[in-house]
Amino acid sequence: MATTRATTPRTDPLTTEVVDLIGTIVARYHDEYEEVATRHALTGAQARVLGLLSLEATPMRRIAQQLKCEPSNVTGIVDRLEARGLVERRPDPADRRVKLAAATEGGRATARRLRESLRFAREPLAELSPEERKVLRDLLKRMLGEPAA
Amino acid sequence: MATTRATTPRTDPLTTEVVDLIGTIVARYHDEYEEVATRHALTGAQARVLGLLSLEATPMRRIAQQLKCEPSNVTGIVDRLEARGLVERRPDPADRRVKLAAATEGGRATARRLRESLRFAREPLAELSPEERKVLRDLLKRMLGEPAA
């Protein structure tokens, strides 16, 4: 079945330790993201969509793809952001079926403040020297299947 | 406040790149967790609770603390797991107010299958040699504020 199993058994202590560390990072990252969103009176999903739209106006359909959820859900999320003046719906000149959701100026400002509040993985990285950050970057890249730059 | 700020400005390209990589890992980890849970007909929250209870019987209150949610929510989650025979409630001999939620044998089997399906951060780590995994472990530990072993 797994012919390379012997090289790196999935249960060796070192691998388990790294897996646990990554689990800790994932948990901490998510907790902080939710907390920052709540502090701005947004849910996690709303904060994610606002973050997307602060970069560029996006068709409803594509928002759903980025969120990995059904398009029908995006309607409600954008509704709530629109009700607060953070987002607006605009027609797509090229296709009248499409609605482009776009962040308003206020929405972009909120998104910016949100981004700046997300200290995690910034402050902690200050513990590492630039050389160590490079090593970490290359290891993470290889873990994710990218060529090591 | 942050006297070392000048050394590593939060916006330097290398730090940003590492932050983005960690964001990618977090997203992938969560997507896979949800997908595996769904494949076992469980929600993410149900899978997390079942994972906890497969290790040891736990008072409702403590489950809420681990999930970082209100105790009232745990009632429903455990209800649904119990209705499927994966979990059961038992009295705590030491304190009759307390109910211990415990995984049944079937629940432990499901939890085991679930754990085995979670390949992420296992398979990807196979890309790294044992030495590289050690370096990664120590960098992650320091990032998380632990002494570097």
Added chain:
DNA sequence: TATTGTTATACTCTATAACTATA
């Protein structure tokens, strides 16, 4: 015919507040 966005529906997770049974 196919696609985009929406509505309608039902389920789950979430927080808040009030309740009960113990301590």
Added chain:
DNA sequence: TATAGTTATAGAGTATAACAATA
């Protein structure tokens, strides 16, 4: 009186199915 668990309630996210407008 304080604590553990529950119930009731309301808001939000989710998937599914059916619909109108447009392609």
